[in-house]
Amino acid sequence: MTTGEVLERAGAGEDKDYVQSLVRGLEVIRAFSQYKPRMTLSEVAQHTGLTRAAARRFLLTLVREGYAETDGKLFALRPKVLELGFAYLSSLPMWEVAQPVMRDVVNTLQESCSLSVLDGDDIVYVARVPTARVMTIGLSIGSRLPAFCSSMGRVLLAGLPPAELAVFYDRVRIEKRTPRTVATMVALKEAVENARRQGWALVDQELELGLRSIAVPVRNRRGEVLAALNVSTHEGRSSIEAMRSQFLPVLLDAAQRISAALSQ
Amino acid sequence: MTTGEVLERAGAGEDKDYVQSLVRGLEVIRAFSQYKPRMTLSEVAQHTGLTRAAARRFLLTLVREGYAETDGKLFALRPKVLELGFAYLSSLPMWEVAQPVMRDVVNTLQESCSLSVLDGDDIVYVARVPTARVMTIGLSIGSRLPAFCSSMGRVLLAGLPPAELAVFYDRVRIEKRTPRTVATMVALKEAVENARRQGWALVDQELELGLRSIAVPVRNRRGEVLAALNVSTHEGRSSIEAMRSQFLPVLLDAAQRISAALSQ
DNA sequence: CAATTTTGTTCGCATTACGAACTAATGATG
DNA sequence: CATCATTAGTTCGTAATGCGAACAAAATTG
Incomplete structure (x- = not known):
């Protein structure tokens, strides 16, 4: 030896x-x-x-x-x-309160609603209320998606302190998942910056063809982004305009209700 | 030493x-x-x-x-x-398929619906769709309840092979959680036997005062009980008779749909 | 049914992970 | 506001844990 x-x-x-x-x-x-x-x-x-x-x-x-x-x-x-997994969920203060709110969202919009947090370069689903429809991707609690090309990811990245976001940009490798996936760093930075400015993000078929989703941040009382809430749909079912006019207000209200429940 | x-x-x-x-x-x-x-x-x-x-x-x-x-x-x-927890859930074949079915149940009955499996003397929640209503007990995936005094527990015990059920009876310690909790081994055995005969179980405030629930088994194609599906409500909201006449058919149908999906 | 491959188990020993002892930080007290 | 007391965090020599090579048993194949 x-x-x-x-x-x-x-x-x-x-x-x-x-x-x-x-x-x-x-x-x-x-x-x-x-x-x-x-x-x-x-x-x-x-x-x-x-x-x-x-x-x-x-x-x-x-x-x-x-x-x-x-x-x-x-x-x-x-x-x-x-x-073991439950040990983590029970440490998330928002978890219990989010579930019924998300159910309301699904009932109103008839589309799946999810809650996720950021972990490294991925978003991780921590709660999910599906519709009866068969989904293209089988997502459930604990599953991961790349943050850079998902609506929740954009919102979570936008909520990162500038220093951490810079580290993310240095590290991330843009991988085209569909022809529509954001292609350049400049475009990605622009998309995240846009999410920050407007307070929500819409991603159209960047993750998977046919999949459209819109996300908003869930914040604590200090305004820090804790999680992202989204609704996803199929390209043929809802137009981008419909998502902005109908889905967005419902999502913003739901996020507000979750945030409010955290602050008592 | x-x-x-x-x-x-x-x-x-x-x-x-x-x-x-x-x-x-x-x-x-x-x-x-x-x-x-x-x-x-x-x-x-x-x-x-x-x-x-x-x-x-x-x-x-x-x-x-x-x-x-x-x-x-x-x-x-x-x-x-x-x-880690997800490693288990993804090994449950019924899990993905159960969620949308359960959502339908909740939409129809406007009461929380849960799916659980047996682990030792406890039932463990593996899926749950809550209503908007605030519940008395905060249950979520991974949490446990004693099998002997819950509706899902009775159904799961009834599905156990006789030898395993005998072991359970030898081991279990009946603990009165409310004045209504089953008090004797004889009464418990009778309740489990009843669940086996009729194919469902209704438990009225044995776990917690005010909490009523009804459960049915989810079986694989060989007829083995894999899990239990239930709906729980508050004593003041639904009568026992209403649960039998309205909740039970919906639950049986849902369990059937989940079983059917497993068998392809 | 022997040969070969694959799977499961044993056991001596090196490495890992142990915790007593030490140091640092925090808080209480006169 | 120094001093002591208590609590929290870290180091390090060493015993026991957990390692994997070697062995045995089972399955597969020719």
């Missing part, structure tokens, strides 16, 4: 105060969503890059703690893992 | 293949929901029973991996932890 090469461990573990086993265990949990809901020990090992021995230890630990179950061959997650 | 007392570690760690650090780390995540959304290192240590040194390692690891953030003093969870 060569002399103490401390930082050889692939990518991870540069830090000192770092619990490798926690990270690996969380990887095992996440492997289930990224691949299949039911996996053998070896499949888990493959999809996490762990040795089979390691995968086994983590799986048995998860089973022992009630986070997973097994029939001896296949492993699957149990509802207890929801408590 | 005394001679190799292997099983001295409080409660845990009896097993061999057991990754202590994963369990501890998950405890840290969960500490945030059970206590406050923002905590100092020491508070986390207190609420998990870890030493401050250990709490620090886990918190720094979570921050490093994007599951938490800190301003140097306070720690808070980040949206990334949702991906």
Whole structure:
């Protein structure tokens, strides 16, 4: 063995105060969503890059703690893992209050309504009220979309302190998802600046062809942007003008109601 | 030090293949929901029973991996932890399909509709569509209620294989939550048996005074009970008779639609 | 049904993660 | 407003945890 090469461990573990086993265990949990809901020990090992021995230890630990179950061959997650995600949602003050308000929005507009927050370069859905219609993209709580080409993303970016926004611009890689996706940094900056000025953002088929959405910010009493609220529709169902004249007022009112509820 | 007392570690760690650090780390995540959304290192240590040194390692690891953030003093969870819970939800085949069906139920009945699964002696909410009305209990995805005194619990218990149900009866401790809560094992068994015979369960203020709910099972194509669907209301708003005559048909139809969607 | 591949488990040991001890920060008190 | 007391955060030597190579068992194939 060569002399103490401390930082050889692939990518991870540069830090000192770092619990490798926690990270690996969380990887095992996440492997289930990224691949299949039911996996053998070896499949888990493959999809996490762990040795089979390691995968086994983590799986048995998860089973022992009630986070997973097994029939001896296949492993699957149990509802207890929801408590982990729930730990985050319950820390979001707006969450409980937003749900009924969003239901009202859906009832009024007959289109899906979502609430999201910014995490790195992505928006993350934290609440969602779907319509009965079958949607093109299957989105639910916890799923991510690139911030730069979604309506909620534009609104959330516009609410960032200038310094953080600058960091985002340095880091972000514009990837054309449709022919309509914003193509240049200049255009993106212009779109975000526009969202800031007008207090809302409309994105037309930049994420997926046929998908149109409009978003507004949800602010705390100090005016900081905490989340974004949006309504999405299909290109053939609502015109851009209709979204501005009909959807926008409903959304602004809903965001106002959520903000108001936060401030008591 | 005394001679190799292997099983001295409080409660845990009896097993061999057991990754202590994963369990501890998950405890840290969960500490945030059970206590406050923002905590100092020491508070986390207190609420998990870890030493401050250990709490620090886990918190720094979570921050490093994007599951938490800190301003140097306070720690808070980040949206990334949702991906963990999401790993479970995406493994539930019914989840996506249930949401719009549930929205229809809420629109028709103007009462909250929920979907839950059984985990041990509890039911765990996996989807929920609230009404605009303010509810007495703040329930959301991931939260738990005792199975024995909730309508969904009765339906889920009724769907258990006899052997597993017997184990449940041996284990369960009947705790009176209201004066109306079922008081004896005999009465509980009778209620579960009744739910099995009639294919639904109505529970009147056994969980909380004023709270009434009715539930039906969601089955896969083989007839196994996968989940329970319910509608809950307030005692003063809907009579028991109204729930039977109006709510029940809507619920049965909804459960049927979800089951049908699973079977393609 | 032997050979081969794949999956699951054991076990000695190196590394990890442990927590006692230390230091720094905060708050109380005369 | 120094001093002490208490609480919070960090360091570091070391024991035990968790590691994975090696082994065994099961499944697959020729």
